[in-house]
Amino acid sequence: MIKYYAFFLGHMQSLLQYREAAISGTFVQVFFGLLRIYLLKAFYASSTLPPPMPFEQAVIYVWLVEATLRLAPFAPDTEIVREIRSGQVAYELIKPMDLYFIWLSRSLASKIAPTLLRFFPVAVISSLFFGFRGPSSGFAFFSWLLTICMAVVLSSVITNLLNISLLWTISGEGISQLMIACSYLLSGQMIPLAIFPDTARDLIRYLPFAGIIDLPNRFYLGELQMEHLLPSILFQLAWILLLWFIGYFILRIGLRKLVVQGG
Amino acid sequence: MSNIKIYFSFLASSVMSQMQYRASIIMLSLGQFMVTGIEFLVLLALFHRFDSLLNWSLAEVALFYGFIHVVFALADSLSRGFDVMPMLIKTGELDRMLLRPVPLLLQVSAKELTIRRVGRFFHGLIVAIWAWISLGIPFGFINILLIVWAGLSAFLLFQAIVILQATLCFWTTESIELGNLFTYGGVEAVQFPISIYPLAIQRFFLFIVPLGAVSYFPLVHLIGKQSVYSIPGWSVWIIPLTGWVFWLLSQWFFSLGLRHYTSSGS
Amino acid sequence: MNNAIIKVENLSKNYFVSKRDKGMKGSIKGLFRRNHVLIEALKDISFSVYEGECIGFVGPNGAGKSTTLKILSGILTPTSGSCTILDRTPWKQRIEHVKHIGVVFGQRTQLWWDLPLQESFDLLKMVYSIPTHDFQRGLRFLIDLLHMGPWLSVPVRQLSLGLRMRADLIASLLHNPDLLLLDEPSIGLDTETKCDLRSFLKQLNTKKGKTILLASHDLWDVEALCTRMLFINHGCILRDTTLKAFLSEDISERSIKLKGVSKLTLMQFFPSYLIEEQGESLCLTIDTRKISLKEILTSLSSMEGIEELIIEQPGIEEIVLKLYKETKNYD
Numbered sequence: 001m002i003k004y005y006a007f008f009l010g011h012m013q014s015l016l017q018y019r020e021a022a023i024s025g026t027f028v029q030v031f032f033g034l035l036r037i038y039l040l041k042a043f044y045a046s047s048t049l050p051p052p053m054p055f056e057q058a059v060i061y062v063w064l065v066e067a068t069l070r071l072a073p074f075a076p077d078t079e080i081v082r083e084i085r086s087g088q089v090a091y092e093l094i095k096p097m098d099l100y101f102i103w104l105s106r107s108l109a110s111k112i113a114p115t116l117l118r119f120f121p122v123a124v125i126s127s128l129f130f131g132f133r134g135p136s137s138g139f140a141f142f143s144w145l146l147t148i149c150m151a152v153v154l155s156s157v158i159t160n161l162l163n164i165s166l167l168w169t170i171s172g173e174g175i176s177q178l179m180i181a182c183s184y185l186l187s188g189q190m191i192p193l194a195i196f197p198d199t200a201r202d203l204i205r206y207l208p209f210a211g212i213i214d215l216p217n218r219f220y221l222g223e224l225q226m227e228h229l230l231p232s233i234l235f236q237l238a239w240i241l242l243l244w245f246i247g248y249f250i251l252r253i254g255l256r257k258l259v260v261q262g263g
Numbered sequence: 264m265s266n267i268k269i270y271f272s273f274l275a276s277s278v279m280s281q282m283q284y285r286a287s288i289i290m291l292s293l294g295q296f297m298v299t300g301i302e303f304l305v306l307l308a309l310f311h312r313f314d315s316l317l318n319w320s321l322a323e324v325a326l327f328y329g330f331i332h333v334v335f336a337l338a339d340s341l342s343r344g345f346d347v348m349p350m351l352i353k354t355g356e357l358d359r360m361l362l363r364p365v366p367l368l369l370q371v372s373a374k375e376l377t378i379r380r381v382g383r384f385f386h387g388l389i390v391a392i393w394a395w396i397s398l399g400i401p402f403g404f405i406n407i408l409l410i411v412w413a414g415l416s417a418f419l420l421f422q423a424i425v426i427l428q429a430t431l432c433f434w435t436t437e438s439i440e441l442g443n444l445f446t447y448g449g450v451e452a453v454q455f456p457i458s459i460y461p462l463a464i465q466r467f468f469l470f471i472v473p474l475g476a477v478s479y480f481p482l483v484h485l486i487g488k489q490s491v492y493s494i495p496g497w498s499v500w501i502i503p504l505t506g507w508v509f510w511l512l513s514q515w516f517f518s519l520g521l522r523h524y525t526s527s528g529s
Numbered sequence: 530m531n532n533a534i535i536k537v538e539n540l541s542k543n544y545f546v547s548k549r550d551k552g553m554k555g556s557i558k559g560l561f562r563r564n565h566v567l568i569e570a571l572k573d574i575s576f577s578v579y580e581g582e583c584i585g586f587v588g589p590n591g592a593g594k595s596t597t598l599k600i601l602s603g604i605l606t607p608t609s610g611s612c613t614i615l616d617r618t619p620w621k622q623r624i625e626h627v628k629h630i631g632v633v634f635g636q637r638t639q640l641w642w643d644l645p646l647q648e649s650f651d652l653l654k655m656v657y658s659i660p661t662h663d664f665q666r667g668l669r670f671l672i673d674l675l676h677m678g679p680w681l682s683v684p685v686r687q688l689s690l691g692l693r694m695r696a697d698l699i700a701s702l703l704h705n706p707d708l709l710l711l712d713e714p715s716i717g718l719d720t721e722t723k724c725d726l727r728s729f730l731k732q733l734n735t736k737k738g739k740t741i742l743l744a745s746h747d748l749w750d751v752e753a754l755c756t757r758m759l760f761i762n763h764g765c766i767l768r769d770t771t772l773k774a775f776l777s778e779d780i781s782e783r784s785i786k787l788k789g790v791s792k793l794t795l796m797q798f799f800p801s802y803l804i805e806e807q808g809e810s811l812c813l814t815i816d817t818r819k820i821s822l823k824e825i826l827t828s829l830s831s832m833e834g835i836e837e838l839i840i841e842q843p844g845i846e847e848i849v850l851k852l853y854k855e856t857k858n859y860d
Contacts, residue, residue, distance in 0.1 A: 028444050035452050035464075042459035047313040170286045177294035181301050190305045195312050265658060272655055280643035359639050361604040363656055364628045525620060526606040527544065 008105040015113035022117035029122050033066040034130065040191070052194035056131065057221050061192045063132040064217050067122040070114035071152060072212050073159045073183045076176050077106055080163045099255070100248050103163050107156035136222035143219040143229050150236040151212045157243045158183065158208065164247055167254035188214035208239035269365055273373035274341075281378050288378050295382025299332065303390060317459050322397040323486055328454045329391025331478060334414045335450045336384035338421035344374030345429035352432060352524075361525075368517050371429070372422070400485055409499065413481035416506030420474055421446055423506075423513035430513070433520035449474045456483070458491040473505045534708055534740050535578035535601065540610035542571040542596050542764075570596040572764040573610070578742060580707075583734045585751035585772070586744035588761035589853055594744045597761070598712050601742070602632050614708065628657060631701030635713030638693055639700050640685045646696055647681040650703060657704035664703065671699045674729060691722035698729070709733070709741045715750055727753050748845045752776075760849070762856040780843040780851060783822065785813040787829075789836030798828050810837070 037059055044055045053061070080103060082088075126132035135141040162179055166172040184190060186209035193201050193214045204210055215232055218224045224232065281288055306328065310321045344351070348371070351357045360370045400406060428442025449472055457465050457475035468475030483490045484499045545565040571593050578584055588594050599605035600612060603619030603626045612619060619626045633639075640649040654664045672678055675695045680688060688696060694714060701709065711730075715723045731754055733739045745751055751758065751772075758775045760768035768775065787795065788810045795804055795811055803814040815825060822840070829835065843851075 024441070028448070031444060031448055032451060035448070035460075038460050038464065039455060042317050042455075043309055043313040046315050046317045049312070049314055052312065170290050173287060174290035174294045177291065178297060181294075181298040185301050185305065190302070191309065196308045197311055200308070265655075269655055272652060276641065276644055276648060276652060279648075280641070283643065355634075355637055358599075358604050359634070359637060361623065362602060362627055362632050362639065364624045365656055366624070522606075525604060 004101050004105045007102050008109050011106050011109035012113050015109060016117065018114070019117065022114070023121070025114075025118055026121040026125065029066040029069060029118065030125055030130070033062055033122075033126065036062050036191070037130070053192065053221075053223075056133075057223075058192055059131040060133055060221060061188075061217050063122070063126040063130070064220060065189050065213060066126070067119045068115055068148070068213065068216075069189070070118060071111050071148070072155055072187055072189060072209075073162060073180055074110075075180065076162045076166055077103070077110060077159070080106065081166060084166050085169075097248065100160065100164075100251050104156055104160050107159040107163070108152065110159070111152050111155055135220050139226065140220055140222045143224070144216050146229070147211075147216040147219055147232060147236065150233060150240070151216055154208060154236050154240050154243075155212045157240055157247060158212075161243060161247045161250070164251045164254060167251075167258060183209045183212070186210060187212045188217065192217075208243060211236045211239060266365065266369055270369055270373045273370070274376045277373075277375045278378060281375075291379035292382040295379055296386050297382075299383040299386045303328070303386070316455070319456055319459070322394045323488070324455055325390050325394035326398065326486065327456050327478060327482055329387045329389070329394055330410070330414065330482060331417065331450055331454045331474075332383055332387030333391055334387075334417040335421060335446070336381055336387060338418050338425070339383070339446075340377045340380040341372060342422065342425040343377050344371035345425045347374075348429040348432040357524075367521060368426070368514060372426075398486055400487075406485055409481055409485060412500065413477055413503050416477045416503030417474060419506040419510035420472075420477060421449075423509040424449075424472070426510075426513040426517055430517045430520040433524040445472050453478050473502075473509070476502050477506055532580050533577045534580050534615060535576075535742075536611075536613045537577065537601075538575050538611045540571055540574050540597075540600065540612055541569070541608050542593075542600065542605070543608045544568045544570060570764050571600075571607070574761070574764070574766045575610075576759060576766060576769055578740060580740055581734070581738050582757055583730075583741040583743065583755045585755035585758045586742060586761065587746075587748070587751060587758060587849060592762045593764040594761060595712065596764075598632075598710055598742070598744055601710060602630065603627060628704065629706050629708065631704070631706040631709045633694075633697050633701050633709075633711050633714050635694070635711075635716045638685060638697055640693075640696060642686045643684055645682045645684055646677070646688070649685060649696075649700065653700055653703050659704055663705070667703060667705060668699070671702055674732070675699060675725070690717050691719060694718060694722070694726070698726075702733075707739060709739055711741065711743045711745070713745055713747075714743070715745065715747050723747070723750070726750075730754055748849055752845045760852055762853070767852065767856055775848065776845060778843075778848045778851075780848060781816050781818040782843065782847075783815050783817055784841040785815065785825065785829075786810045786839040786841065787813065787835060787837065789834045790832055794832065798832065799825075 040058050040062070041055065044051055044058075051058075123132060127134075135144055158179070162176040165175045165179075168175075186193075186204050186207055188210065193204055193210060195201075196204060205214070211232075215224075215236070219229075219232075303325075306321070306324065310316070310324075316324055348357075351360075351371070357367070357371075360367055363370065395402075424442050424445045449468070452460070452464065452468055453474045457468050457479050460468075465475065469479075470476075480490065480492075480494065480499050480502050484496070544567075546568055574593075574597070586594055586597070596605065600607050601614060601619060603623045606620040614626065615629055617626045617629075640646070641652065644652075650668060653659075654661075659667075672681070675698065677692070677695055677699065680692055680696070685693065685696065698714070715726055718726065727750060730741060730743075734741050734754065741754070743751065743755060755772055757771050758768060759766055760775075786807070790811065792804060792806065792811055795813065799813060799815075805812045805814070815822075829838065
């Protein structure tokens with residue numbers, strides 16, 4: 001356990017150095033957030049049909065997305081990509097479970113560190129000028145925090161699947177690209193999931209991606225109440241466990257293939 | 264003339280060297296195609312939920328969308344040299360380019376034609392053609408000429424932004440990511456008719472980074488819609504010149520940067 | 530009389546190197562307060578190179594060799610002074626100038642990394658607008674001479690250093706330049722390749738009449754190829770002589786290697802001299818300023834049992850080393 005914690009801390013430290021990138025990243029995210037809000041505003045203004053959520057709430061949702069952008073699966077870990085490409089992975093004669101957890105620690109750090117750096121600048125700027133507001137109640141805040149923590153783990157597990165898929169060099173690249181795009185769409189980062197057609201939206205909410213961004217956001221906005229908390233946590237937990245097991249088994253297969261092929 | 268020949272030969276050899284990794288390129292291009300395609304799904308969802316975007320229909324918005332993605336895909340696939348400018352300087356490759364009797368700017372821009380970025384091209388093209396047909400725009404020579412003229416201008420504008428960002432590398436060693444804001448941000452904004460945005464943003468994309476001007480006016484003219492800004496019809500052909508102006512400006516700025524680079528030593 | 534191909538007059542190059550703190554704070558600070566250090570890379574140097582010469586450009590690292598070569602290539606502009614190569618100013622007429630010189634920078638290649646060697650050559654043919662007939666004839670000649678035939682379809686990244694160097698040489702000669710600038714061409718090469726390279730360059734110079742400027746740490750290369758030497762340190766040219774004159778530089782140290790006498794005997798005859806054991810021989814180091822060779826030999830001739838006697842002339846390395854030491858503290 002301690003070993004993984006050390007990996008985690010190490011990676012956190014190296015990522016927290018990127019302060020300048022965080023500052024410029026803040027401006028970029030505020031800009032993109034604004035564009036999205038103005039787009040939604042135009043749609044809201046001209047629509048004759050009832051909207052899925054009040055505009056002000058959509059605004060808060062968009063800012064939450066921008067502030068927590070780095071929580072979601074973004075890209076495969078470049079260090080791990082390098083290890084795989086150079087074949088170094090084959091030389092690590094450790095058990096698959098070990099490797100899985102080492103990679104998971106890296107994923108966790110790569111989600112938490114950038115978010116810590118970027119959340120507050122984005123939140124502050126957007127609340128001062130662009131309509132971001134605090135959570136609707138104490139419970140909203142607490143439940144949001146709780147589901148966010150679960151979301152980080154969920155997102156890391158998915159990212160780990162990305163990393164693992166890269167053991168198959170060619171198809172892995174395509175798969176990880178696709179997974180990232182799907183995650184971006186299905187987590188609610190492109191537009192709030194509520195905007196999708198009702199049936200589609202309900203289906204999407206069964207997928208793990210929704211648990212990363214959409215779910216915590218709904219708690220924040222007060223859309224989900226006390227009675228939804230436990231089922232939601234269990235939902236996230238179930239996907240975490242399922243994807244963890246799948247990831248682990250695929251990793252075993254992948255490593256075996258590497259050993260057979262000679263790296 | 265021979266410089267143009269050199270430009271295309273360099274690009275051709277770049278394509279050939281990428282083709283060594285054929286399977287990977289195909290996979291990545293397909294991936295890009297689907298990734299950008301997903302963005303269009305969002306557009307569809309929005310129109311399904313909200314019915315209309317101010318007074319724009321789906322097909323009209325799709326034309327803007329397809330147009331900018333086609334142009335950006337091409338510009339993006341040809342901007343790799345500028346993206347890696349800091350590395351070119353650090354490894355000394357820029358110096359080796361200076362040893363060849365070919366203008367430096369040409370060599371940097373011909374360094375690579377990134378095939379996989381073309382995935383976006385096909386996606387945009389399909390959307391644009393669908394929109395064109397749905398809107399019933401005649402396939403006349405003048406119309407085609409106009410859209411190509413506008414597209415070329417937008418392409419040059421994207422290149423200019425990328426060149427300007429790369430030129431900064433002649434002065435600082437750290438690359439400044441601001442250019443990405445204008446290119447990716449520009450695409451994000453201008454894929455919709457800019458009239459839907461508040462005035463401040465409209466003005467930004469009309470006068471400062473005129474991606475909006477170069478797309479809005481020609482496309483509105485093609486669709487036959489009433490423009491928010493009343494301008495004479497023929498100016499539709501003049502406005503795309505802004506792309507050329509920016510492009511020429513960026514070349515001049517680049518030569519300035521190069522002069523600084525060669526006198527300050529590497 | 531040969532023409533001066535290169536005319537360098539009072540060339541100086543100064544750089545400002547800014548010392549800046551790291552990170553964003555440093556960048557912002559750097560905008561307001563410039564903490565600049567002046568480096569004088571070249572101080573008012575002058576020399577000329579004539580058609581058909583092969584010049585050795587020698588000096589320690591940081592002496593100004595690379596700076597000079599960069600200015601001669603046209604990729605660096607000097608702070609003051611003039612330089613004319615083939616009646617052109619390199620940095621002012623870069624594109625035209627570069628068409629008439631060949632440059633090889635030892636560590637880095639001019640070729641396209643991922644492409645087969647032949648492709649690089651074909652691209653260069655186009656870049657230099659070489660007529661097809663001349664190109665094919667020239668390429669054939671160079672490939673045969675450097676034995677590069679079997680490697681034409683191999684991507685450059687797969688070539689060993691020795692092969693890559695040969696390929697770079699070919700690339701620099703495709704457009705038949707009259708002037709060749711070489712910066713450390715034999716760095717990292719094995720002995721056999723170095724020998725091949727040396728004979729190739731010798732041929733280029735003597736048979737094809739090409740003017741060569743060779744900057745190198747490998748003094749054996751310089752000795753074998755060059756007729757003239759420029760020694761540079763701290764941005765100044767300290768010696769500009771023919772190789773012959775350079776080798777007869779006044780070095781007072783001589784080493785005498787002896788076999789057949791015991792160390793004890795030798796020490797009796799030459800009590801205050803440095804005597805070292807080198808394998809089976811003894812090495813006696815004398816200073817000819819303090820004692821003439823004649824005196825030494827007279828003493829030695831009275832010794833019995835000497836089987837072998839070698840008097841070593843200082844080689845180019847010793848001379849250069851001495852110069853390095855002497856000029857270390859110039860500024």
